[in-house]
Amino acid sequence: MKNFERDNSLDLLKWIALITMIIDHSWYILPVELQETFRWMRTIGRLAFPLFCLAIAANVYRQPTGYSGGLKYLGGILLFALISQQPYSRFFESNYLNILFTLGLGLVITQAIHHRTPSLITAGVVALAVAAAYRPILSYGLAGVLLPAVLLAALQARVIETKIVTWSTAALIAVLANTGAGIMLLPDLPARALASISAAALAPLLGLALLQFRVRSIRPVSTWMYPLYPIHMLLFSSLSLTWI
Structure with missing residues (x-):
């Protein structure tokens, strides 16, 4: 599954993720009516x-054997997870930990599964234990922490039957991360909730299509993405206050 362009296709995926996140958060600052x-x-x-x-x-899938940049990658996520927590709590008025903590724990587990070195396996077990202990206050819960690892397995799949199973599992985990136990109420959910569940389930396949899409040029999504997360929440919080 290494036949897609590394930079442009992955940057396209990140751009879509950023845009859909901002659209989602923009809803919260609309007038109630x-x-x-x-x-x-x-x-x-x-x-x-x-x-x-x-x-x-x-x-992680593209990281070569012996890759040594994982700590820097994780450090950037965790640094801005800490920086973002106060803006996140202020914007959502929530006691949950922000999404970057979830992604950071998921990164550690995914690297452990992919590289399988003793130190990374130990770190992965610790990350899993932390996720299990703090799952009530983690954004997207334990399912969200495990989703990157499930998606890694889907990217690694070679046999068509394995691909179907892994991508179907990824779709299910994406739904569980978004709905939690609410999935048990599926027959009784309103149409708008079913639409959200469908979007979450289709997201992994959409992402796969984006990774296969050939883009000639696109602005890279680099480390500026990390400060964008707390900055856009501070901006939205200020806007919502001015409209009260």
């Missing part, structure tokens, strides 16, 4: 988290 009309923004937002997880899986 408009939120129901623009509920479709929340549905589009269900694509963002699985696409970010796929970006992590694709990055």
